Amino acid sequence: MTYTITLDRAACDGIFACLVRDDRFTEREDGLAGIEGEAADGPVSETATVTVSFDDDRLADAEQAAAACPVDAISVTEEGES
Numbered sequence: 001m002t003y004t005i006t007l008d009r010a011a012c013d014g015i016f017a018c019l020v021r022d023d024r025f026t027e028r029e030d031g032l033a034g035i036e037g038e039a040a041d042g043p044v045s046e047t048a049t050v051t052v053s054f055d056d057d058r059l060a061d062a063e064q065a066a067a068a069c070p071v072d073a074i075s076v077t078e079e080g081e082s
């Protein structure tokens with residue numbers, strides 16, 4: 001299953017409901033979320049949109065994180081969807 005997780009850091013409010021649903025979400029030093037697999041060690045703007053694609057069976061975890069985010073900063077798109 002190939003899918004893409006998009007995190008809108010401009011919308012993220014650092015509430016971290018996502019972390020407990022999917023441990024690929026991380027708390028970055030600026031207090032906002034990041035995603036495992038992004039350029040984790042480099043600077044990421046507080047308004048950047050982070051997009052990471054995965055090919056595994058954790059789609060449901062990502063979708064739960066997206067659903068849990070109170071500001072809808074996370075979206076999950078399966079390959080083939082527009």
Ligand code: SF4
Pocket residue numbers: 007011012013014015016017018019025032033068069070071072073074
């Ligand atoms: S749940 Fe949403 S607002 Fe909270 S840290 Fe995760 S992405 Fe940001």
